[in-house]
Amino acid sequence: MTQTTTLPPVLLVGCGNMGGAMLDGWLKEGLAPSFIIDRHRESVPAPHHLVRSPDDVPDDFHPAMIVLATKPQKVDAVMAAIAPFALRAPVLSVLAGRTVAGLSDALADQLPAGSPVPVVIRAMPNTPCSIGQGMTVCYAPPIATPAQRMLCTRLLRAVGDVAWIDHEDQMDMVTAISGSGPAYVFLLAELMEQVGVAGGLPPELARQIARQTVAGAGALMVRSGTDPALLRRNVTSPGGTTQKALEVLMAPDAWPATLATALKAAAHRSRELSGPQPVS
Numbered sequence: 074m075t076q077t078t079t080l081p082p083v084l085l086v087g088c089g090n091m092g093g094a095m096l097d098g099w100l101k102e103g104l105a106p107s108f109i110i111d112r113h114r115e116s117v118p119a120p121h122h123l124v125r126s127p128d129d130v131p132d133d134f135h136p137a138m139i140v141l142a143t144k145p146q147k148v149d150a151v152m153a154a155i156a157p158f159a160l161r162a163p164v165l166s167v168l169a170g171r172t173v174a175g176l177s178d179a180l181a182d183q184l185p186a187g188s189p190v191p192v193v194i195r196a197m198p199n200t201p202c203s204i205g206q207g208m209t210v211c212y213a214p215p216i217a218t219p220a221q222r223m224l225c226t227r228l229l230r231a232v233g234d235v236a237w238i239d240h241e242d243q244m245d246m247v248t249a250i251s252g253s254g255p256a257y258v259f260l261l262a263e264l265m266e267q268v269g270v271a272g273g274l275p276p277e278l279a280r281q282i283a284r285q286t287v288a289g290a291g292a293l294m295v296r297s298g299t300d301p302a303l304l305r306r307n308v309t310s311p312g313g314t315t316q317k318a319l320e321v322l323m324a325p326d327a328w329p330a331t332l333a334t335a336l337k338a339a340a341h342r343s344r345e346l347s348g349p350q351p352v353s
């Protein structure tokens with residue numbers, strides 16, 4: 074069966090958790106023949122090409138977009154090989170922390186003097202992109218053209234919702250909320266399951282009710298379009314069970330404080346990652 078091609082070719086640099094999630098979504102939408110660089114991924118479906126190193130990408134490949142999806146600490150090692158491609162196509166970086174100026178300068182350092190300045194656009198996606206339910210926030214510097222911004226939107230809209238910010242420094246809090254956020258939700262499911270088992274429920278039942286509750290609540294919020302505060306109140310019978318739990322969770326020093334501290338720690342780490350880091 075041939076699939077209609079709706080998305081332009083990309084050079085995907087790093088195909089782990091996040092690069093792989095985006096690739097999964099793009100493959101479902103019909104990605105034009107692309108090159109994927111990753112030393113662990115076992116295969117990609119034809120007509121796409123998997124190579125182990127940036128040095129293995131043929132010189133005559135002309136991607137519409139170069140997507141950087143290595144760990145922030147490992148991107149500097151690929152700059153020399155990627156830089157020539159950055160003269161042909163904009164670079165879309167999903168790296169936490171690394172700034173547009175820092176990445177653009179690192180690419181420019183690898184190019185002959187007098188070369189045009191590589192265009193780098195930043196995006197913060199999340200792993201639900203793999204099922205078309207992602208949330209990606211983008212930032213483009215003034216040198217990016219409307220066509221380049223539209224191309225980013227087109228690629229990322231294929232795997233979920235897309236929003237743009239005008240101030241790059243907002244990307245740190247975005248990262249703390251939507252980039253890392255799926256992990257907090259999965260943790261909630263994990264903890265509810267653990268507490269259920271500790272409270273005497275059969276493990277299979279604890280697992281089922283924790284997971285379906287998280288999934289069902291998220292789907293209800295999206296499909297109803299109702300404010301989450303109202304959905305919460307709809308569950309909370311006065312004097313009932315939910316109220317007792319929420320009195321614990323919503324105490325000022327409980328979830329409100331803990332979440333604020335956690336998100337600030339994530340945003341702080343995003344700022345720390347903005348410069349070259351030792352590999353860890």
Ligand SMILES: NC(=O)C1=CN([C@@H]2O[C@H](COP(=O)(O)OP(=O)(O)OC[C@H]3O[C@@H](n4cnc5c(N)ncnc54)[C@H](OP(=O)(O)O)[C@@H]3O)[C@@H](O)[C@H]2O)C=CC1
Nearest residue numbers: 087088089090091092111112142143144145167168169198
């Ligand atoms: N995971 C997430 O939910 C999100 C991640 N991000 C960002 O996405 C980026 C990737 O994160 P994630 O997908 O979790 O990381 P992973 O480590 O899972 O994926 C990166 C992949 O790229 C490979 N790679 C790196 N350098 C090279 C190279 N020179 N040649 C071949 N393969 C290479 C890595 O191999 P190896 O491990 O051997 O280096 C690895 O397989 C990060 O910058 C992160 O900040 C953004 C939003 C959400």
Ligand SMILES: O=C(O)[C@@H]1CCC=N1
Nearest residue numbers: 168169248252253254
């Ligand atoms: O944990 C991280 O650093 C990356 C960025 C957002 C989600 N994962």
